[in-house]
Amino acid sequence: MNYSFKNDYSETCHPRLLDALRKLEAEQIGGYGEDPHSEEARQLIRNRIGSPEAGVFFVSGGTQANLLVIASFLRPHESVICADTGHINVHEAGAIEATGHKIHGVSSPDGKLKVQDIEAVLKEHTNVPHVVKPRLVYVSNSTEVGTVYRKEELEELSRFCRKQGLYLFLDGARLGNALVAEANKNRTGAGPLKEYSSISEGCGLELSDLPRLCDAFTIGGTKNGALFGEAIVLSHPGVAQEFPFHLKQRGALLAKGWVLGVQFRELFRDDLYFELARHANRSALRIAKVLQEQGIPFLTEPETNQIFPILPEPVIQQLLEQYEFYRWKKIDEEHTAVRFVTSWATPEGVVDEFIQLFLSIRTD
Amino acid sequence: MNYSFKNDYSETCHPRLLDALRKLEAEQIGGYGEDPHSEEARQLIRNRIGSPEAGVFFVSGGTQANLLVIASFLRPHESVICADTGHINVHEAGAIEATGHKIHGVSSPDGKLKVQDIEAVLKEHTNVPHVVKPRLVYVSNSTEVGTVYRKEELEELSRFCRKQGLYLFLDGARLGNALVAEANKNRTGAGPLKEYSSISEGCGLELSDLPRLCDAFTIGGTKNGALFGEAIVLSHPGVAQEFPFHLKQRGALLAKGWVLGVQFRELFRDDLYFELARHANRSALRIAKVLQEQGIPFLTEPETNQIFPILPEPVIQQLLEQYEFYRWKKIDEEHTAVRFVTSWATPEGVVDEFIQLFLSIRTD
């Protein structure tokens, strides 16, 4: 079968996680997340984010996490603002609306929400009470089109939301990829990214910034080496306190909650979570660098493990003979933006071979 | 107090309706719409629409009617397509989402939905099951910006919806105004309207076309001479049969249902419903004609009792000294589209005086 660059959840999980599950075999363990393994995972995360009071909860998937967070924050007449590319707006089968809330999707070519976007929505919703009341801002980081928020961008959003009485919720399905992105290393966020040769953490956005900036955020496991699972972090104490009811009501409270807890314990016991994300980013950006050197334009700036080169049809055809990936958006009659996604498990050799093939196609 | 052109629900109701209510004083009448007066109203409507099998129900308002119809047709994962100006999309405080359904609002400068708009939404929702399933098309006639669907436009929408398995629901909060519009008299729907001198019904869209073209539609009373009330007409027998449960569950089943039934009986006993709409249209179009003669552009084609001239700020200021009306949309630094709404009760003399004032301002 051809190697797939379709997504970052095609491989089982990092071996340490299955090992950790195997080691539990001799135990009887408490149910519903009330066990020492889950508690250890929660503590590791609280330490890492520097927020000993934060509510930390583990659930099985991203759509579940999103609907839980949003439904627990909002009253029936309150609505959500997000980029029109936002996962909740297009790829969750109406999960948020099914909990009763309208979503305002605002156009955003780079997948990021700006203060002026939110302002525009607020301005359109002054004819009270005939309109909904926008109350929660949803951002994804990294975004659905692979871009990342700079620290100052998120700080600006956060300040604005606080001032306007809006909740800020960050969907971190690919949070690892965002936090280790070059964009968050010693940069001011202005201008395009030129160099991807070395990926390391810098003085940009840190995990520990999030509890201060957001009312809620998630830490994605499924797309970063876990078998499955997302951690929900709630800075808002009132919502956190009642959250277990919501977990149960929405069918998200696993009887064997430690299946999730143990995985997050392994990911955050050391730097594993970030190492896996770094590997994924590095793999994609190695490809991106070569393509950029060959003059290939991109739909969005390549910053993380999802990249969107705009390729000529014949090139796409040849690549599809040996690799699987998605066509993302038709640009013109002869060009289409495609999506390559690398993961924590992408072998270096595969990246080498892909680059070789690409160069051989181009030089033909 | 200044005369108001703000809307068409500022005056009580046509005197015949209150008289009819007064005449019931001696009776004891059955509850929940199960009374002879309501039954007579339902029969009059069924006769008029030429659909003896249609379900006819009376409710107290338009938002209520819309949420009832939509929630009774759709399954949880199904969504609604409408123009972004659609009442359900912007002015119902999230009523449809509160019943669990997403709305796709598509951009439409003239407030009308076209087949290609629907096609575009369908095309964006093929990634099953990650997306909602568009299932119902909502149109308003006349629209929120005063325009009307030509018969052939509605027929084209209807054919497309049938072919695609989509329900078609027409919100007739201002249905009277649409049906008596010049646009529906001996015209093909192409090109701008030039003449508003005589308003009469023609061979265009008729009330009796609607049961054939739509799965559901409403006949608005509140904005056309009733104290309050909308009639819901359901062509879909299965939905009609269960509809009383929905009425009760959503708080729409009035104990004294005849308060609504009697009003619709009076409106449809003869041509009153259409006469009132004709009067409202004629009043607005008398104003529109003068403004057009003076070279005033309009945001949308003036076709019914809502018109949207684009006026210079100084003119708006002077008019506001003697009349009330809404600013609708800022066009540029010096011009704003305003909305004038006339009603079944607008005195001819008021229209005369308004025209005189306008001409005096312009000639200054």
Added chain:
Amino acid sequence: MNYSFKNDYSETCHPRLLDALRKLEAEQIGGYGEDPHSEEARQLIRNRIGSPEAGVFFVSGGTQANLLVIASFLRPHESVICADTGHINVHEAGAIEATGHKIHGVSSPDGKLKVQDIEAVLKEHTNVPHVVKPRLVYVSNSTEVGTVYRKEELEELSRFCRKQGLYLFLDGARLGNALVAEANKNRTGAGPLKEYSSISEGCGLELSDLPRLCDAFTIGGTKNGALFGEAIVLSHPGVAQEFPFHLKQRGALLAKGWVLGVQFRELFRDDLYFELARHANRSALRIAKVLQEQGIPFLTEPETNQIFPILPEPVIQQLLEQYEFYRWKKIDEEHTAVRFVTSWATPEGVVDEFIQLFLSIRTD
């Protein structure tokens, strides 16, 4: 047609209300309850209840009022406790559940909720978070079986709810009948009622007690002389402030809100609301007194305008030849509890004739 004792919403409305509507004919009036007539009605009610800060809102029916109040108070995981006879539990087609909330109906032969009933529900719901969180207590006064809460009963409930962090909501669809009941005149609430000869207000429960005792209550118009309409009174400032959004979202905000406002203005301009209720109670209790004198037992204590005598089948048959009323509950092979409801409009002569017929049947 036979005279009907089926319910108290069979007659149009008190003539003063239609007169008041007729008088508005010359005006243009502001929409959505933002008009001087509605404001005057709100002020009259605020004065009468002695709570200048209370939120007062008018809606078209009781089910609508109930679902609005409950949905605006509760978070998704919170539930409602009521008597199993509670209107919301049995006769609103699942309106409350449709807003997402569970109802705990507790058995109550007299239709009243007691502190121990609530305690029992709370005790069953400690297995957090696997259970819902009971959060709102719903009582009807008068109840669905015609009984009334004594002031001290309601005070005890209120104290308990406050202590437990429960909201208390009183459904006053027949509040007038409750407040003018003999039970609320100089009595301690203990023991059965013996005398119904004179009905007058006393030192019992007063309208002005309710804002203090309840977080929300309604004042029913539909069943006490209005064409239609219920007033919702909210003591909770936070809920009151956001309530207009809920009104709009649930389809309860009438464009011509003054249709409701004017009616409540008339009902509360003087003592009309209470006079109508007194008349209704007096009519029923005249019948009850005769039946009790004839040894007829009752399903519940006759206290208001709904009485439930337990009659032998042959008596029921003979009465049904000249009157309409509902069989309520089969007691044994030979006896059935029936329901007689009188209204603000029941003619004294009708009561006289009914009593005569009854006595003639019994003495046969």
Added chain:
Amino acid sequence: MNYSFKNDYSETCHPRLLDALRKLEAEQIGGYGEDPHSEEARQLIRNRIGSPEAGVFFVSGGTQANLLVIASFLRPHESVICADTGHINVHEAGAIEATGHKIHGVSSPDGKLKVQDIEAVLKEHTNVPHVVKPRLVYVSNSTEVGTVYRKEELEELSRFCRKQGLYLFLDGARLGNALVAEANKNRTGAGPLKEYSSISEGCGLELSDLPRLCDAFTIGGTKNGALFGEAIVLSHPGVAQEFPFHLKQRGALLAKGWVLGVQFRELFRDDLYFELARHANRSALRIAKVLQEQGIPFLTEPETNQIFPILPEPVIQQLLEQYEFYRWKKIDEEHTAVRFVTSWATPEGVVDEFIQLFLSIRTD
């Protein structure tokens, strides 16, 4: 730590399941259940139930399965009938009501629903449209109090539901325990069970009966040896076709769906699913037999892996010194029914020691 008889989800999972997950490490696997492993699992189940057309879906937990099934079958005004002990009625934090549907919980000491219970609910809901429309019957097998439906009981329910237009949904969170119960071996269902010495399958209820008898049922994994997961089987083709939308919308569609699929493939590749259930039943019934021989009464007939002996307080106290288990229901001042749950992983030696301790206490 003391050995726990608290539940059957305290141990990780059968080693074969983790082995199977480990074996996937080299693969790239398709997302959202569209992979060969999940497909193989679906085929194994379809073969086992003898229904090649059935819809089979894997989800992460029982509450999720229940809310998904019920919400996908019902229209807004339709409700659910179940025993008052039903999991959906008491232990799912209002999950069903959160999807908008009322539950009618009917009293049932043995946790089983009978035709007359359903009939009684139907009879109370004829006052259309003021009441909800009961539409779906929910049964658990084995029940929440450990009892099992005999084949003829389920057939009778099924026939009645079909006749009345009611859907029948069987919650099989502990379906394995029900199907291998002695009660389903060569018995007619009448009378108490006397012998538990040999547990084997017989001519009673079979897995392959369920598609014929029910519109939907689940096969529980979490409580029978899986890490987590329930299989949902849908006999109703229309609901099955649209079900993936519901899965996605409710947050139940795992990106790595094969985590569930692989587990069910292992459980149904051979007889493992039933062997694990047999072991759990046998362990509990060994204890039950000894207790019955010692004259201990039971709250419900011990038939599966959950047993509810009524023990004197001093005995409970002594047992609690060495074992963990729940007090279930206080019977009188001196006696409480407790719950012992055994699992697929309960060691025989633990059962032996427990029995010894019990006998030593009793003989003291």
